[in-house]
Amino acid sequence: xxxxxxxxxxxxxxxxxxxxxxxxxxxxxxxxxxxxxxxxxxxxxxxxxxxxxxxxxxxxxxxxxxxxxxxxxxxxxxxxxxxxxxxxxxxxxxxxxxxxxxxxxxxxxxxxxxxxxxxxxxxxxxxxxxxxxxxxxxxxxxxxxxxxxxxxxxxxxxxxxxxxxxxxxxxxxxxxxxxxxxxxxxxxxxxxxxxxxxxxxxxxxxxxxxxxxxxxxxxxxxxxxxxxxxxxxxxxxxxxxxxxxxxxxxxxxxxxxxxxxxxxxxxxxxxxxxxxxxxxxxxxxxxxxxxxxxxxxxxxxxxxxxxxxxxxxxxxxxxxxxxxxxxxxxxxxxxxxxxxxxxxxxxxxxxxxxxxxxxxxxxxxxxxxxxxxxxxxxxxxxxxxxxxxx
Amino acid sequence: xxxxxxxxxxxxxxxxxxxxxxxxxxxxxxxxxxxxxxxxxxxxxxxxxxxxxxxxxxxxxxxxxxxxxxxxxxxxxxxxxxxxxxxxxxxxxxxxxxxxxxxxxxxxxxxxxxxxxxxxxxxxxxxxxxxxxxxxxxxxxxxxxxxxxxxxxxxxxxxxxxxxxxxxxxxxxxxxxxxxxxxxxxxxxxxxxxxxxxxxxxxxxxxxxxxxxxxxxxxxxxxxxxxxxxxxxxxxxxxxxxxxxxxxxxxxxxxxxxxxxxxxxxxxxxxxxxxxxxxxx
Numbered sequence: 001x002x003x004x005x006x007x008x009x010x011x012x013x014x015x016x017x018x019x020x021x022x023x024x025x026x027x028x029x030x031x032x033x034x035x036x037x038x039x040x041x042x043x044x045x046x047x048x049x050x051x052x053x054x055x056x057x058x059x060x061x062x063x064x065x066x067x068x069x070x071x072x073x074x075x076x077x078x079x080x081x082x083x084x085x086x087x088x089x090x091x092x093x094x095x096x097x098x099x100x101x102x103x104x105x106x107x108x109x110x111x112x113x114x115x116x117x118x119x120x121x122x123x124x125x126x127x128x129x130x131x132x133x134x135x136x137x138x139x140x141x142x143x144x145x146x147x148x149x150x151x152x153x154x155x156x157x158x159x160x161x162x163x164x165x166x167x168x169x170x171x172x173x174x175x176x177x178x179x180x181x182x183x184x185x186x187x188x189x190x191x192x193x194x195x196x197x198x199x200x201x202x203x204x205x206x207x208x209x210x211x212x213x214x215x216x217x218x219x220x221x222x223x224x225x226x227x228x229x230x231x232x233x234x235x236x237x238x239x240x241x242x243x244x245x246x247x248x249x250x251x252x253x254x255x256x257x258x259x260x261x262x263x264x265x266x267x268x269x270x271x272x273x274x275x276x277x278x279x280x281x282x283x284x285x286x287x288x289x290x291x292x293x294x295x296x297x298x299x300x301x302x303x304x305x306x307x308x309x310x311x312x313x314x315x316x317x318x319x320x321x322x323x324x325x326x327x328x329x330x331x332x333x334x335x336x337x338x339x340x341x342x343x344x345x346x347x348x349x350x351x352x353x354x355x356x357x358x359x360x361x362x363x364x365x366x367x368x369x370x371x372x373x374x375x376x377x378x379x380x381x382x383x384x385x386x387x388x389x390x
Numbered sequence: 391x392x393x394x395x396x397x398x399x400x401x402x403x404x405x406x407x408x409x410x411x412x413x414x415x416x417x418x419x420x421x422x423x424x425x426x427x428x429x430x431x432x433x434x435x436x437x438x439x440x441x442x443x444x445x446x447x448x449x450x451x452x453x454x455x456x457x458x459x460x461x462x463x464x465x466x467x468x469x470x471x472x473x474x475x476x477x478x479x480x481x482x483x484x485x486x487x488x489x490x491x492x493x494x495x496x497x498x499x500x501x502x503x504x505x506x507x508x509x510x511x512x513x514x515x516x517x518x519x520x521x522x523x524x525x526x527x528x529x530x531x532x533x534x535x536x537x538x539x540x541x542x543x544x545x546x547x548x549x550x551x552x553x554x555x556x557x558x559x560x561x562x563x564x565x566x567x568x569x570x571x572x573x574x575x576x577x578x579x580x581x582x583x584x585x586x587x588x589x590x591x592x593x594x595x596x597x598x599x600x601x602x603x604x605x606x607x608x609x610x611x612x613x614x615x616x617x618x619x620x621x622x623x624x625x626x627x628x629x630x631x632x633x634x635x636x637x638x639x640x641x642x643x644x645x646x647x648x649x650x651x652x653x654x655x656x657x658x659x660x661x662x663x664x665x666x667x668x669x670x671x
Contacts, residue, residue: 036477057662062476062655067502071469074462074499078442078473081460082481086473104463232458232474233481235437239404239453241461250407251453251461 011059014196021159021186022047022089025115025179026055028163029087031197033204034113035061036086038075040068040094043127044183045117048089069094073101077110081240083231085167089115091183092134093124095141102176103142106266108240109174109219109227111205113166116178117186120371129373130183132296132347138178139325145263147270149277150178150325152295156190162322168203169277173269174226180324182347184297184375205229212236217247219262225269270326279322280331284310288317290385291339293332293356295321297375298345305381316385324352329359336360341388343368345376364388402426402436404456411450415609417568417594418448421515422455424571425486428578439482440474442467444491446522447596448515451486465496468503471510479509479652482582489516490528493549497529504558507586509652513578514551514589517596525599532635536603552643553628555589562588563628563644567616568595570640577642586650593620593638 012031019027026048029037037052039045053063062079066072072088079086090098095116105112120126121133134141138150149169151162163179170177206228210216212235219240221227227247230236243251244259252258270277284306285291294302299320309316319335321328332355336342342360344353345368353367366384370376397403403426412418429439436457443452445464452459458481462470467485475483485492492500492514503510519537520526527537527544530551534543555563562584566574574592581588595601595612606612616638623631624641631639 036473038473057659058666060659060663062659064472064476066469066472067498070466071472071499071502074466074469075473075476077462078460078470078475079477080473082440082474082477084477086477100463101466104466108460232440233438233478237436237457237459239459239461241453242463243461248406251450 011197012194014194016191017194018189018191019156020047020189021153021156021181022117023051024156024159024192025089025163025181025186026051027194028160029113029167030055030059031160031194031200032085032164032167033202034085034087034167035059036076036079036084037061037063037088038066038072038079038086039088039090040066040072042091042094044119044186045089045091045115047186048115048117069097070100073098073105073114076112077101077105077108080110080112081232083233085111085171087113087115089117091117091119091127092121092131095134095137099137099141103144103146104242105176106142106146106148107242109229109266110176111170111174111229112176113163113170114176114178115163116180118180118182126372128183130297130347130375131371132182132298132351135180135324135348135351138180145267147267148178148325149173149175149270149323150180151322152180152324153185154296154299154320155185156188157192159185160192160194164200168201171203171205172226173273174205174229175270180296182297208236218249219245220247221265221269225265225272274326277323278326278328278331280328281320281322283318283320285317285319285335287315288338289315289340290343290388291317291319291335292343292345292381292385293319293321293352294345295324295352298347298370301376301378302345302381304378305385308378308382309385314385321352327355327359329355332356332359333361336363339363341366343381343384343388345370345381347371347375399423399426399430402429402456403454407454410454412447413598415595415597416447417517417592417596418451418515420568420571421448421486421513421592421594422451424575425513425578427575428582431575432579432582434482434582438480439484442471442474442483442485444487444496446488446491446520447517448486448488449491449522465491465494466499467491468496468499468510468512472503472508475508475510475652476655483510484582485510485512487514488521489514489518489530489551490520493529493551501554501558504555504560504587504589506651507559507561507648509586509650511581512587512589514591515594516551516591517594517600519596519600521596521599525603530633532633535635537600548633550628550632551591552631556628556644559587559648560589560644561586561646561648564642565591565593565631565640567593567620567638567640569613569616569620580645585653586648593633
């Protein structure tokens, strides 16, 4: 007896590839199991949508261009509740429009991924220029109290890797996860290594352990504060709402207890799992006397500056938050205790620097703002470090 | 044995959510009843029905139906439903929401879902005002009437919803009032079996916040208005079906065939997958 082996087309082509950050992001999403994309064209994130429109139908997924970013975010939540891993990609103006339904995703504990390829703002700003101006909006952009997860890639490789991680975190903690890229990382072409999809660690949301029936409470959390997730069509016939709700998903609009229980848990499921979520990358920090804290594209120049400083005899090191939210306070505090000063280069007028100052306490923090076309030059960061030498 | 004290449509409701929050005399219960009746008569598997609603009085309907259900942000039920339907086309996705939710804040989503001919059913409870917030004017408030934000009479032209739906490409469009329960039920059944985007407007009474300020302070008086003003005219020109205080044209306006978004999506995916297996992609 003979068997005919049919070569199944690969979801994502592995190996060494030369691609842009936006393409890497799309490929990472497919590798992570994303099969639904709803979006609206916007520079500099459009290439993610274009790639998804071509790639998703090939593997049975769905791409839809919605009428705006409000609708895109709503459709992503709908797809996730129908059991499909879903994402959208946008930039500042679209991110603003999405805030309403990002709140809905938080309240209804919807796993999904939102990529923001940041450009210069406010308003229409500089569409083709980089920025890191949406960091605080990512943290606080929707109304009400909540915790969020945001990852900041600083290379094309990380556009792939962190998009995979974003889906895994979204599925683990049942919330929207942001990939906060910037125009340079999105548009830059670099060589990357795409792993075999089979070798990737892929997380899928927890499913209910009870069969449909009266025992099922769709928002009853497990020990990790995350409720298992039923999806539409499985027979659970459950309700979800953006209103404050109890464990059954039913509105509780007049109970202080219900409000406290729900909103506190939505915060605590991230706060209490912070050690498992937070990631940083260190370079040359062991004996550093001066540290740079930088993320995204600014971290590339910062690493170069640190190496130059070392060559010039300055004991410099880099702390790069990979997770911007939750912010790695403990890592910054630990470094702050050992160094004379911290330099923070950011492509904005001062956002993450506030978090660094808060965590660094007495240690001086020098802020290097940057707006417009070019990222920081390594020498600008180096000069700041030179200024801090005794 | 059947419990004879049970309501015949009890199985369509989440009994633990009753009593509902709607006021005495509200038309929302009639709409819910007709919806349940339509599901029952079509013998639809409730495990495969998703009811999606927005914000407002009728927005609470998704909390009462014994199906999977989602109560979205204001104006977004159609956009949410788009994601649900495309992610799992086997589901019957029904949006039930109000005139303000669907046609003011959510108007853009309505026109584009209709244009795409997305396979969902939209039922709009049109009570002419924002009920949940206390009776403000909205996109369907008739000219001249008094609301809490039109204390000198409404000076805005009202949307003619069936004309809008027809112009945007809905394959099925009907309008009834809460007085026309049998016709409404039949329309819902028709819509549920229709491929593509269907729209049903239900002119519904709000004696509490609309009627009371416009000389119809009881449900009966509002029903009498519906009875006196409504004329059944099947397949009349929707452009000429504006609702006025004198005249409410009801009936079916559109019933056409057109490939739905879901069908075209399936075909497109098949072409893309074929290309992929040919070594493209």
